[in-house]
Amino acid sequence: MATVPGISAPTAPRYSPVVKTSAAFVAVAAGCLLFADISITTLDPWSEMKRIAWGAVTPDFGAVAGLGMVVLQTIAFALCGVALGAVGGFLLSQVFHLGAVRWTCASVRAIHELFWALIFMQVLGLSPLTGVLAIAIPYAGICAKVYAETLEEAHLPALRSLPSGTGIVSAFFFVRLPDVWVHIKNYTSYRFECGLRSSAVLGFIGLPTLGFYLETAFSEGNYSEAAALMIIFYLLIATLRYWMRPKLVGLYVLIAPFLLGGGAAIDMSNIVRFLTVDVVPAPLRGGGLLEGRTWSGLGDWAGTLLIDQALPGMVATILLTQIALVATGVLALALFPLVSKKFFGPVTRTVGHVFLVVMRSTPEFILAYIFLQLWGPSMLPAIVALSLHNGAIIGHLVGRFSDEVRLRPDSPRGINLYGFEIVPRVYGQFLAFLFYRWEVIMRETAILGILGIATLGFFVDSALADIRLDRAIFLIAVMAAFNVAVDALSRQIRNRLRLSTRAGQA
Amino acid sequence: MMRSRSTLLLFSLVSLLLFGGVTPQAFADTFVFTAIPDEDEARLRQRFNKVAAYLSKELGVETKYVPVKSYAAAVTAFRNNQVQLAWFGGLSGVRARNLVPGSEAIAQGYEDQAFLTYFIAHASTGLKSSGTFPAGMAGKTFTFGSKGSTSGRLMPEYYVRQNFNKAPDEVFTKVGFSGNHAKTIALVQSGAYQVGAVNFKVWENNLKSGKIDPAKVAIIWTTPPYPDYQWTIRGDVDQRWKPGFKQRVTEVLLNMKDPDLLASFPRKNFIPAKNADYQPILDVAKQIKLID
Numbered sequence: 001m002a003t004v005p006g007i008s009a010p011t012a013p014r015y016s017p018v019v020k021t022s023a024a025f026v027a028v029a030a031g032c033l034l035f036a037d038i039s040i041t042t043l044d045p046w047s048e049m050k051r052i053a054w055g056a057v058t059p060d061f062g063a064v065a066g067l068g069m070v071v072l073q074t075i076a077f078a079l080c081g082v083a084l085g086a087v088g089g090f091l092l093s094q095v096f097h098l099g100a101v102r103w104t105c106a107s108v109r110a111i112h113e114l115f116w117a118l119i120f121m122q123v124l125g126l127s128p129l130t131g132v133l134a135i136a137i138p139y140a141g142i143c144a145k146v147y148a149e150t151l152e153e154a155h156l157p158a159l160r161s162l163p164s165g166t167g168i169v170s171a172f173f174f175v176r177l178p179d180v181w182v183h184i185k186n187y188t189s190y191r192f193e194c195g196l197r198s199s200a201v202l203g204f205i206g207l208p209t210l211g212f213y214l215e216t217a218f219s220e221g222n223y224s225e226a227a228a229l230m231i232i233f234y235l236l237i238a239t240l241r242y243w244m245r246p247k248l249v250g251l252y253v254l255i256a257p258f259l260l261g262g263g264a265a266i267d268m269s270n271i272v273r274f275l276t277v278d279v280v281p282a283p284l285r286g287g288g289l290l291e292g293r294t295w296s297g298l299g300d301w302a303g304t305l306l307i308d309q310a311l312p313g314m315v316a317t318i319l320l321t322q323i324a325l326v327a328t329g330v331l332a333l334a335l336f337p338l339v340s341k342k343f344f345g346p347v348t349r350t351v352g353h354v355f356l357v358v359m360r361s362t363p364e365f366i367l368a369y370i371f372l373q374l375w376g377p378s379m380l381p382a383i384v385a386l387s388l389h390n391g392a393i394i395g396h397l398v399g400r401f402s403d404e405v406r407l408r409p410d411s412p413r414g415i416n417l418y419g420f421e422i423v424p425r426v427y428g429q430f431l432a433f434l435f436y437r438w439e440v441i442m443r444e445t446a447i448l449g450i451l452g453i454a455t456l457g458f459f460v461d462s463a464l465a466d467i468r469l470d471r472a473i474f475l476i477a478v479m480a481a482f483n484v485a486v487d488a489l490s491r492q493i494r495n496r497l498r499l500s501t502r503a504g505q506a
Numbered sequence: 507m508m509r510s511r512s513t514l515l516l517f518s519l520v521s522l523l524l525f526g527g528v529t530p531q532a533f534a535d536t537f538v539f540t541a542i543p544d545e546d547e548a549r550l551r552q553r554f555n556k557v558a559a560y561l562s563k564e565l566g567v568e569t570k571y572v573p574v575k576s577y578a579a580a581v582t583a584f585r586n587n588q589v590q591l592a593w594f595g596g597l598s599g600v601r602a603r604n605l606v607p608g609s610e611a612i613a614q615g616y617e618d619q620a621f622l623t624y625f626i627a628h629a630s631t632g633l634k635s636s637g638t639f640p641a642g643m644a645g646k647t648f649t650f651g652s653k654g655s656t657s658g659r660l661m662p663e664y665y666v667r668q669n670f671n672k673a674p675d676e677v678f679t680k681v682g683f684s685g686n687h688a689k690t691i692a693l694v695q696s697g698a699y700q701v702g703a704v705n706f707k708v709w710e711n712n713l714k715s716g717k718i719d720p721a722k723v724a725i726i727w728t729t730p731p732y733p734d735y736q737w738t739i740r741g742d743v744d745q746r747w748k749p750g751f752k753q754r755v756t757e758v759l760l761n762m763k764d765p766d767l768l769a770s771f772p773r774k775n776f777i778p779a780k781n782a783d784y785q786p787i788l789d790v791a792k793q794i795k796l797i798d
Contacts, residue, residue: 047722121582205579216547216548220547220688376698377647
């Protein structure tokens with residue numbers, strides 16, 4: 001066939017780096033699937049599932065005494081934790097260029113709120129401060145990073161037009177901050193929604209929030225009560241924008257500390273003991289520091305922990321994370337049209353929103369527990385729980401983003417619109433969200449460890465159950481280092497693919 | 507607009523910093539106790555609030571029960587002196603007394619001298635009830651209860667190791683920790699796990715309340731008896747309240763005669779206990795390396 005002048009002959013397709021990266025992640029996940037145990041072992045899940053389903057349609061709102069107070073306390077913990085975290089994060093964002101600050105922030109946010117709470121529980125007991133700090137500390141780390149990135153992106157033309165001699169402080173408050181204020185405000189309010197989830201989940205380990213009663217209801221099989229609690233929680237999240245008005249925030253934050261409730265008194269000696277005895281590796285306690293035996297004991301201690309626990313825990317963590325990451329991506333791409341104005345009318349979108357709110361607000365922990373009943377103990381319940389939860393979050397964000405895409409008047413419709421217009425145009429943003437979520441998914445695998453899936457979190461939970469805090473802290477440190485590494489890798493990939501940094505909202 | 511908003515924000519933050527860290531010292535002279543969460547929380551609350559009322563009346567000191575979510579949290583609260591008395595299981599009690607020098611086991615239930623663990627199996631496994639250890643469990647999936655439980659973890663793990671000479675994860679294809687006894691029953695009944703180990707009292711309670719379908723799950727073996735639950739008190743309560751306080755608490759617990767209260771445990775009555783009664787538990791825990 002003769003070539004037409006001016007049109008080059010078709011060559012082998014050249015894939016963009018974005019496509020190649022996506023393909024690589026899918027391939028890795030497929031490889032992980034070969035090693036992961038995803039068998040279904042239940043023989044008779046239906047009797048329990050029937051009870052769960054029956055509970056879901058017969059919510060019992062009268063079952064929890066003092067439900068109003070529980071809801072208020074859930075909000076109060078979120079408010080106090082997020083307020084402290086946001087202010088701390090804002091202050092830290094001003095010095096975020098310092099390496100030490102960046103690394104500190106990366107490591108504190110690498111540890112899930114639940115584990116922070118378990119650590120604080122050792123020293124502060126079930127005091128309200130345990131819950132507030134468990135939210136505030138990791139959130140400060142996250143906010144610091146996002147605020148710093150947002151401020152960096154502030155428009156410079158305005159800065160350049162300032163008269164010479166304008167002080168740094170004035171420039172900051174009158175030029176830089178106003179420019180990004182909307183973003184910071186939006187991000188902080190998004191953080192508050194996360195804070196509500198965190199606050200509820202902290203109830204699982206004993207704080208007086210919704211999770212406390214949810215855990216009880218679930219572990220006792222009172223599914224009607226559990227359904228009532230979940231519905232209240234969904235309503236709380238869904239109505240957030242109606243009651244969380246900017247003008248009222250100040251008032252809320254003023255009242256919140258008084259709603260946290262009392263708790264055990266804080267004893268300085270417990271804090272000292274925790275720092276000077278509990279976290280010291282057992283072989284070093286009381287052993288002479290000059291004796292060889294002490295150090296060989298420490299070597300054995302660290303070696304055993306690394307080989308018997310940290311290593312298998314890490315393998316399980318990687319398998320679960322990579323599979324769940326790709327499953328999350330696939331699900332998000334499938335779900336986002338449900339809430340996108342480009343595809344559906346208001347009725348379908350409302351249904352879509354309800355579904356996504358339910359999926360993203362149900363703690364992964366509970367999803368995994370239900371699937372565990374259904375399929376038995378393998379990695380499958382964890383994979384599905386993580387991908388539903390995170391897929392719903394990213395689906396929601398991508399859906400919102402797709403609304404802003406401007407279409408030609410003669411754009412295709414239906415599946416063609418999806419495949420040839422919208423997906424290609426939102427794909428970069430989608431990947432950015434997904435890569436931001438990578439680290440989050442890894443952090444969440446640890447939580448599922450508490451349910452018995454042998455990730456690093458499982459071994460941390462075992463060490464805490466045995467009151468071996470030295471081992472717990474060591475394993476938490478390994479977990480944190482691992483998360484920081486994934487975070488760094490994700491940033492590198494995002495930079496290479498030139499994906500937006502504003503995706504921190506995920 | 508923005509200005510007033512940030513002023514408001516600043517104001518509220520200052521208030522948070524001022525008041526946020528205040529912890530009411532509400533329990534300063536209240537005698538506080540807890541219990542391991544081995545059962546339905548509603549049931550625990552009901553039971554221990556009654557116990558609290560009884561202790562308050564008999565001791566003449568305000569007494570309060572605080573619920574916790576895990577065995578470890580109960581031990582930690584006791585260790586941190588946030589509770590001074592606790593209804594522990596065998597293992598949690600041994601752990602707590604190891605961590606708090608001077609603390610003592612003062613009373614146990616009559617039944618706790620000879621407590622039992624049931625090994626239960628799903629009907630499809632074909633495992634049948636027998637007087638000898640069910641070696642046919644090998645190669646099945648298995649769930650313990652809570653990681654810190656005596657009847658749901660320590661004793662069953664001990665007998666598995668003793669009979670197979672191997673760690674549980676080498677004996678079974680999968681080993682899980684359900685979290686509590688009621689969940690163990692639910693998971694084995696659904697077949698999610700084929701075999702499990704459960705506290706005999708919780709099994710009997712659930713059988714009575716109709717939560718167990720005998721066609722699906724049944725007992726296949728019963729462990730030899732071992733000492734379990736006990737009341738443990740901190741050694742420094744005499745200084746904190748009054749001389750002889752510990753003795754008084756012991757007497758009051760042993761004199762608990764209200765049949766309703768006893769039935770809620772459920773225990774026939776309470777009898778004296780001492781730390782040495784739990785030596786076998788400590789030995790077993792050390793042997794399977796749950797305690798250093």
